[in-house]
Amino acid sequence: MSLRALDRRSWVFLGLLFIIVVAVPLANLATAPGSWAHLPSFAVSLFGKYLCYALLAVALDLVWGYCGILSLGHGAFFALGGYAMGMHLMREIGPRGVYGDPVLPDFMVFLNWDHLPWFWHGFDMFWFALAMTMIVPGVLAFVFGWLAFRSRVTGVYLSIITQALTYALMLAFFRNEMGFGGNNGLTDFKDVLGFDLQSDATRAGLFVLSGLALALGFILCRVIVTSKAGKVLVAVRDAESRTRFLGYRVESYKLFVFTVSAMLAGLAGALYTPQVGIINPSEFSPANSIEIVIMVALGGRGTLVGAALGAIVVGAANTLLTGWFPDFWLFVLGGLFVAVTLFMPRGILGVFDRGGPVRPGAPAGLALRRKEA
Amino acid sequence: MSPGPAPRATSALLYLDGVSKSFDGFRAINGLSFIVEPGELHAVIGPNGAGKTTMMDIVTGKTKPDEGTVLWDGRVDLAQIDEAGSARLGIGRKFQKPTVFETHSVEDNLLLALNADRGVFATLFATLSAAQATRIDDLLALVRLEDRRHTLAGGLSHGQKQWLEIGMLLAQDPKLLLVDEPAAGMTDDETMRTAQLLRDIAGDHAVVVVEHDMAFVQALDCCVTVLHQGTVLADGSLAHVSAVPAVIDVYLGR
Amino acid sequence: MTRLHRLIILAVLCLGITSTASTAAVADEISLREIAAGFVDANFSGVSETAQALAETGDPAAAVILQALREGRLHWMKSDEALLIADRDGREMRLFDLFSEEPAGTARRRDLSKVTVNNAIRNQVDGLIGGLTLLSPDPEARRSAVTAVFERRDPAFLETLDQAIEQEEDARLRALMEEARAAILLADDGAPLEARLAAVATIEARGGQDALSTLAAALSEDAPPALVDAAAEARAAVEARLKMWGYAQNVWQGLSLGSVLLLAAIGLAITFGVMGVINMAHGELVMLGAYTTFFVQEIIRTSAPGLFEWSLLIALPLAFLVSGGVGVLIERGVVRWLYGRPLETLLATWGISLILQQTVRTIFGPNNREVGNPDWMSGAMHLGELTITYNRLWIIVFALAVFALLLLVLRHTPIGLQMRAVTQNRAMAADMGVRTGWVDAMTFGLGAGVAGLAGVALSQIDNVSPNLGQSYIVDSFMVVVFGGAGNLWGALAGAFTLGIANKFLEPVAGAVLAKILVLVFIILFIQKRPRGLFAVRGRAVEA
C-alpha cells in the first residue's frame, strides 16, 4: 500500500533526503575540523532544525493543502510537543541543576515550590514523554476540532480562532504559575537517554532521527492523501457541501486529518527541542505559526514535497539574511507573503508542473473578481 | 438510529405535511404538503422565490423546518437528520448550480459518489473492487463521458458538468433523486436527452425535478406541482395545472 | 556667641517690658523652648514624651519643631545644649533658627548632636503635627492635618478639633473634621455612648476603605456591646457599598478597555465585515496613526511649542490621511487581486504588516516613542470611590463619536450607499454604473483611516512602538468575530462585552488568566454561533 502511495516525485524527495541524512553527519564526524569538507557542529543542529520545520510544514500541508483548513495555530501543536520533550530533558538533568535538587527543575526551586506538579509526573520516563509529545497535541487538536468542525466553523473564521488558540496558549505559558518555566521556558538540558546533548555524535544522531521522522511523516501523509479518504479530503476542500450531500460526514474527516497533523507537528517539536536546546513560550506566538503557512505556500501547497522544500528554503533564507542584514529579513519575509500569494499561488512546485491540476480559487489571471454569492 | 421498526405512518417514500419555514420573519415555506411515492417521477414548478430550493433544503436536512412533519419512508423524521444522514438514507441531490469536484478526475468524481461505506477508516483502507470498476464504466457510458475519464472535472463544459453530476447522483444509487433545475445552461438537444434520462431512471428511483423550462417539463410527461409563496397552488398533469386560473395568474400567463 | 543665643537673651530681656500681646508670644516661645529642651540627650521615650508635651501647647510654632524632628533635622549644640535646625552641607552643617527658620550660620558636624527618632515616633509625630495644623490658615494644610488626625484618633486633639470645626468655612473640610471627631470619639472609651453611636453613623456615612479600617480598629476591648454591634453593622453596610463601587470601577474600566477595543476593531469591522477582507495589517495601520501623532508632536515641539495643546486635534486628520492612504495603496496594490480568496488575502496582508513594522522600525528605531498628553488629557476626577482619568474618559467619548460618525457615513452618504450596494451585489452595482473598483478602494481606505484615528487615541495610553499593532490584532479580530462580521453594532456590542467581561474576571483570575478565559470563551462561543452575536443571515453568507 505504502509503495503505491509514492509517485516519482516522492521517490526523488526521499532519495534527496536520504543523501542529506547521510552526508551531513559524515561531513561533521568523519572529517577533520579545518578541512574543506568539514561541517561545523552548530550547522548540524541548524540543519536538524530545518528538518523539524519541514515535518511541521508537511503536517500543515496535509490539513491546508488537501483539506482546505488553514490553521494559524499549528505552531501550538509543535510547541506542545517541544514542551513535552523539554519536560523529559528537564527531569533528566536530575541533581545536576544549579540548585542541585534531585527532582525539582531549577525554576521550581527558584519559585520555592516544594513538590512536582501532578502533570510533571511520568516525564522522567522517556517512552512516556515521547508518547506525550504526540498525545497532548493530538488530544488538544481533537477537542478543538470536535468543537469547531461540528459547528461548521470554516474558512477565515476557523483560521482566526486557531490563531486565538495559540495566542491564548502563549499567554498561558508565559505565566510562572503554569509550571512550565514561564518566560524562560525550559532550557539548560544536559543529556537524553544518557547521550550528552553537546556531543557531536548526539547531534548527528538527532539529525538522522529528524530526517527519519520527516521521511516517515511524509510517507504517512502520502498514504493518507492517495487513499480514497484523501480524495474525500480534496473533495471537502473543493466543495464541502457537495461532499456532505454525497453522504460523507465532513467533520469526521476534518477531525481525523487535523488530529493526525497535530500529532506530526508535536513529533516535530519533540525533535526540535533537544537540537535547539531551549523551548519557550515564544514558540506559541501567532507569527511563528503563520510563518509555517508561508513555507507551505512558497513550496506549493497540496504537494507535501513542496511544503518540506518551502520550509528548508525559508529556514535557510532566515538564517543567512538575519546573519548578513538583520534589518532586511522582515522585508524579505513580508515580501515573500505578498509575492507568493499574488504571483505564485501554486508555489515553487506549481511552477514546475504547469498543466497540472488547476485549483479552483487559484486565479487564471490576476483579474479574477470576487465570486458572487 | 430509528429505534426498531416503528409503525409506518404512510406508504409514501417522502411525506411533507404542514411544513413551514421562515427566514427573519419571511415565510419561504408556508404550510406545504407534498408527497412522493416510491418510483414516482414528479416535477415541481413555480416562480423564482417560490420556495422550491428551500423545500429541497428541508428534505435533505440542510434547513430545519419551523413546524410540520417531514417523514422518510413513513418512519424517519428528516427534521432530525443532517445532510450526510439524508444521503445515507438514500436521498440524492443535484444542485441548481452544478457542483462537481473540480480538481478530481471525472472518474474519481464518480468513485467518490459510489455507494460504499463512507466512514473515515473505511475509506482510508478502501480498494476499488471489480464490481465498482464496472459500475464506473457503465456510468461513464451513460453520461457520455468515457473519453473524458481522466480529465479534471474543472475542465469540463457546463453541460458536461451537469451530466457528471447526474452521473454522480446515479452512482449513489439513491431511492429518491432531487434534481434542481438540471436543464439550466444546456442546449435543446441536451435538455431533451436529460428529460429522457430522468424518465428512464424513474421507476427504479423516485425523482423530483424542479424546472422552469416548460418544454422540459412537457417532455418529462409526469405529475406536476405548482409552488407559489411556499404553498402548493395546484397539482396534476401539466395540461391540468396550466388551465388553473391562479397558476396562469402568477406564473404562466401574465 | 551665636545669633540664637543673642536672640534668647534679647527675648528674656524683653519679657518684662513689651506689650501684653508680644509678651504672650515671647512667653510661648520661652515655654516652648523649655519644653523642647527635653529633646536634648533624651532616649526614645523621652523624645516621644517631649513631642507630646510640645503638641499639647497647641502652638503652631510647635509644629515647626515637630516637623524638623520628623525630618531628622533637629539638633542640639554639644557645647551649650541649644536646639536648632541643621542641614548637612558637605562637611559643614548649616544652621537655622528653631522659630524664625532663618539661617543661623554653620557649625562643624562633630559639634552637633542629632535628636534621633524611630518609626513609632515618626508616626506619632505625624499625628501630632496634624492636630497642630488644624487651625492653619492654609486650607491644604488643614486638609492634610485632618487626615492625620482621622488616622490617629488621639483624644488630645478633640478640643482643637472642636475649635477648628467652629471656625471652618469650607463645608467639605468641615465634614472631614466631623468625621475625624467621630473617629476620636469612637476610640475614646471615656466618651458617652450616644455620642459614640452617633460617631459610628458619621463614619459609616463617610464610607470607603478608611472608614472600614477605622470601624474595625477604633474600638478597644472594653467597648460596650451595643457599640460593637453598631460598628459591625456599619462595617457591613460600608463593605456592601464598597462592593458596589468595586463593580462600578470594574464597569468603568471595562468601558475604557471596551472603547480601546472598539477603536482598534471598528476599522476592521468595515474591511472584514463590509468587504469580507481579512486585513492582518490593520494593527499596523493603527500603529501608523500613533506614529503620526508622535511626528506631529515632534514638529510642534521644535517649531511651535504653543500648539502642543492642539497636537492631537492636528494629528487626527493627518493620521486619517496617512493610514487611509496606505490603506488605499494596499487595496489597489495587493488586496484587489485577491477578492474571493480570503485565506490568501490574510497571508498577503500579514506580509504587508511585517513590511510596515520593519519600515517604521527602520525609520523611528525599535524603542518606545514618547507621545505627550495635552493638559486636557491628563489628570483625573473623583466620583465617590471612582477615579476617572481624563484620558480614558476622552477615549470613550472619542470611540463613540467615531462609531456614530461611521454609522452616519455608511447610512446617509452617497459613498456609504455605494459601499452597501457593492457588498450586496457587485455585478448589479457595476451594471448600474457604480465604479466598483473605486468603491473598494474607498471602503478599504475608510477602514484604514479609522485605524489611523484609533492610533492617535491609543498613543495616549499605550507605548508607541513598532509592535503596537501586534498587540491589538488578535483582540480586535476577536471583537469582530464575537460581535458578528458585517455589522458595526456587533463590533460595538462585542467590544464592550469583552472589555467588561475582562475587567470583571481580572480581580478573580488575574490579568493574564482573565484574557485567556475570555479567548477560550470566544472560541466556545463561536461553536454555538459561528457567525457571531449579530449575525448577518441569508444565503449570501452561506455560499
Ligand SMILES: Nc1ncnc2c1ncn2[C@@H]1O[C@H](COP(=O)(O)OP(=O)(O)O)[C@@H](O)[C@H]1O
Ligand atoms: N438561508 C436563507 N436565508 C434567508 N432567506 C432565504 C434562505 N434560503 C432561502 N431564502 C429565501 O426564501 C425564498 C425562497 O427561496 P428559494 O427556495 O431559493 O426559491 P426558488 O428555489 O423557488 O427560486 C427566497 O425569497 C429566498 O430569498
Ligand SMILES: [Mg+2]
Ligand atoms: Mg431555486
